[in-house]
Amino acid sequence: MSPPPPTPDGHLETKDETDVTDVSTEQTQAELTYPRPQLVRDRWQDLCGEWDFAFDDDDLGLAEGWMSGGGAFDRRITVPYPPESKLSGVHDTTPRPVVWYRLRVALDRPTEGERLLLHLGAVDHSARVWLNGDLLGRHEGGHTPFSFDVTESLVEGEQVLVVRAEDHADDVTQPRGKQDWLEEPHGIWYHRTTGIWQPVWTEVVPQVRVDALHWTPDVVGARVRVEATLSRVPATGGRVRVRLRLGEELLAEQEVRLLDRHVAFDVALPAARHGQYRGRLLWSPSNPNLVDAVVEVVEDGRTVDTVRSYFGFRSVGVEDGRFVLNGQPCFLRLALEQGYWPESHLAAPSAEALKREVELVKELGFNGIRIHQKVEDPRFLAWCDRLGLLVWGEMPSAFEFAPRAIERVTREWLEVVRRDRSHPCVVTWVPLNESWGVWDIGEVEEQRHYATALYHLTKALDGTRPVISNDGWEHTDSDIWGVHDYAAHGASLAARYDGPDAVRRVLSDRRPGRKRVVLGDPVDRGQPVVLTEFGGLSYTPSEGEKWFGYATVGSVEEFEDRLRELVSAVLDSSELAGFCYTQLTDTEQESNGLLTEDRRPKLPVEVIREILTRPARAIPPEEIDASRRAAARASLDMMPPVE
Template identity: 65%
Template sequence: MTDHPRPLLVRPHWQDLSGPWGFAADDEDRGLAGGWHRDPGPYTRTIIVPYPPESELSGLRETAPRRVVWYRRTLCPDRAPGPDERLLLHFGAVDYRARVWVNGVHLGEHEGGHTPFSFDVTDALVPGEEQVVVVRAEDEWDDATQPRGKQDWRAEPHDVWYHRTTGIWQPVWAEVVPALHIRRLHWTPDVPGAAVTMEVELSRTPDPDVDVHVVLTLGEEVLADQTCRTAQRDGRWVIAIPAARHQLEQARLLWTPERPTLLDARVELLRDGRTVDAVTSYAGLRSTGIRDGRFLLNGQPRFLRLVLAQNYWPGSHLAAPDPGALRREVELAKELGFNGVRVHQKIEDPRFLAWCDRLGMMVWSELPSAYEYAPRTVERLTREWLEVVARDRSHPCVVTWVPFNESWGVWHSADVPEQRHATAALYHLTKALDGTRPVISNDGWEHTESDIWGLHDYAPTGASIRERYADREALARILTDRPPARRVALLGDPARRGQPVVLSEIGGLSLRPEAGAAWHGYAAVGSTGELGEEFARLIDAVLDSPELAGFCWTQLTDTEQETNGLLTAAREPKLPVEAVRRVLTRPARSTPAEAIDAARRAARQED
């Protein structure tokens, strides 16, 4: 269910709390002392959730910085929880620090503007009455230790930074669950072992023991049916998939961008054969890795054709204007010929990842950066990154983790050991949580430990790309003493494990920027014809390199004043889609199998 706000753990009955909420700005931070969590008086305006107040779709369009905002609404549960049930209140994301009350009862707090949290509101309910939900969101817009991504700290957007996103900006929803229920569910594929590992976290320790029953299916075909008994709150089991043991059979079960096969899952908690809780989910059977300078998908070299995705909409900013827009964003990138997206400085809505899973789009997941280095920065980044990896590590589309970008927030990594340790530490922490995916310590330059060496190279011409990445000797010079940017590519003496080199930002061409614009892109062209020619020259140069393992084009859409998208902010193509696709999908020299596959497809078409 890709419209469900939590697509990997779905119960059929849930209540969407989007729509009108009471709203109050608290510029003087008087609300806590004034008891606004109990007083309806301050909420004189209306905001449409989940759109941030800075956006038009919120109904407010208030772009002035706000440190504290409050939300209020009444909640009439679709049904009241029974004697052995609980009512949970879920928030997809609230930027940056949230406190929540129901009927004046403080439920708790959450810090981190991009990750979900939930509260059990059952004990705060007043039987037979409307329930009042109040949220206080604190967003210190000029606190540079706060992970913010590309949200501007100035009053108005400048350069490559955009309007802020304050408060609630992802779905709010409620569901009634059994007192003993499945709280978390994770899947880890094992392609060589023809299995997936299932991790289940329960809401509490079961007493007495319960059975966990899982069924994996592909259409009507049952691939696995397994029951596991547990007396623990956390369980981990290997679910064998016998059909995947046969190499020829395995091919139809594997997840790829061309054939994004997903295995449907139903997981039940059983006690004495009676269902206590049941959820649906899905898993993708695929592997990722690196070897000999190539990125691997399912053990085979895969050339990465990524596009930088800001996933920002004019009317709603970081929040999608509607669930369909999330699907359309994936479709647009795929229609253009890309096989992956690098979601830039944003943790995207899980429904976007679900569409990437279903439509076949690889994802580089990147943590929004802070901009000032301090112990508090490290603490905040680490806490939020742990929640990101926990939320998204079951998505087969996510193929790479990126905790830092271009040394943002660790500006002096080359000279300050603590900052180098920070990027290396998050690399190792990520690998400790998920050893199945490549991790990039600091994309762009100044890599400490990385499984992929991502370089940002806004070369003005295809000829310069050809010269820089012509062969192994040229590539070695780039990685040592002649980096494409003004910062070194590698710091210290990182272990060499056959890391692929990916030009993880290139292009940035702006079509006819406005005169006097403060920022438009890394280069400007005057016509669509010139845009198409320069695009083709740069992409051809990358595809002709025998050493490069992929690229990421900057960028998918125009965003605020950054007008270097292949699509306008309204998602209209600047070049014919088929022309872009023809350029992007030409076989890469570094991946000979692509040319072989292309020849086979051409032969079949002739027949």
């Protein structure tokens, strides 16, 4: 049995796509190609495309003055694809410690009272940036965005933009995730992603403007907290005005006086006070409502800046061993998402590919993903918001425990949480995975302090979401006990998670991942137990083919039977609150995806969907029925139950 072919537009042939929301309006499409979807302005310029490029293996560029635009730029590269990838046009996978980029371009120019900002979505691992020979600044951290005000460096006519990126394959204190430190990929590690790999763009902005914007919904309190950071306080009479709409319905309008660059205030949502009618406002995978926002900065009665944004009105938490969404138990059906494409590596091949990836996940029957060892493009998260997909956000790991690694991971993780905490799709934070970078956490007290500190630091930054200290095993303190268990057969899973006593043994001493799941005595705060990695089924490889899988099957029929067996064992457990299947797609030598690396399903979509969506024993049918009856009483527009 071969996978069904894609249709001409790349859409898989499947009869059931009712969970995929239609977001094909021109306005939505335009806004979701914008590189920063939760703070949108109209005047921006995309700088992606053909740039000059050079390797600098001997690190001579600084001494020879390449930052001024001269130097040995002897080839071309297509930005934002990394030079290791095919789509970059370079396709050189040799470890290169230093690379340079140069772009000669006519930039949109600010008028009087305006500024021009340069934005870089992500440059791996550290970057220096010049415009017309002026050093704009530096940034370290290969997964998070940074910006510069370039107004004072503009010249008449053509501008020369230069970026130097430094990325040492042998420096394992860098947060690198699944990028291999060896020259050729091995095991579960992939080709590197060096240099620019997310959009580069400019934006014309007013001098007094919104530089950062965050939303924190409070469902019980019928309000949303707004946090805004301005470039500066208006000279006189400064105010911030917020208008919130659900479709055409005006939910709230509020204006506050500015006394500081940083302002935080609550906006009441009267429509959410009606308990029998609140559900029409709520965000969930089955009903991904978004509240549209317009935020204006007003000076002396004149609007000087306007940005568009949105948020999802929803709550998440844990209670009595279950994950809870909007006050209702929600069984987690997640896929492990590497976010890697064969032709473009960590960079998506197109903006459309980001949307299509989310659609694929939903069509297969998952209600969420665990983004693994990667910080995803904000446009991807925006599609998860729009289409309704739960996301676990995870920090790419460093592989050495050292002060430098601690500083690097912590600093970049703060940037990740700050960037993504307003996305309703993000429902769990994972700063560490499988003791990567804290290899001796069971024996070394300092490593335990580090994991616990990351847990508490994340909770301090965002107290609205569950946090996992060290997913997979060797938890210090977590809101969810994430367990990695690659049992080859369903019978083993069924026995291990058969009732509360069996699960307690798994947490304390059974070691399904060869290490203790929880260090010390598990503190019971009602944490759910979620099988956050399992499965990993691989077809038998061809002779001489590189491959990796956790269990091997020899045919499509055996693949379906084993997948059904493993998933059924999880769904039949009364104690497991969800699962994350390893993995969504084949990725380089990892051949354990439900899809091939070019996103073709290994089984018919309807078969995978049927296997994954069967009711879970952990949420008894009577509870689901009660939720549906309550929803029907409330309103025909009430949110469907989350199971």
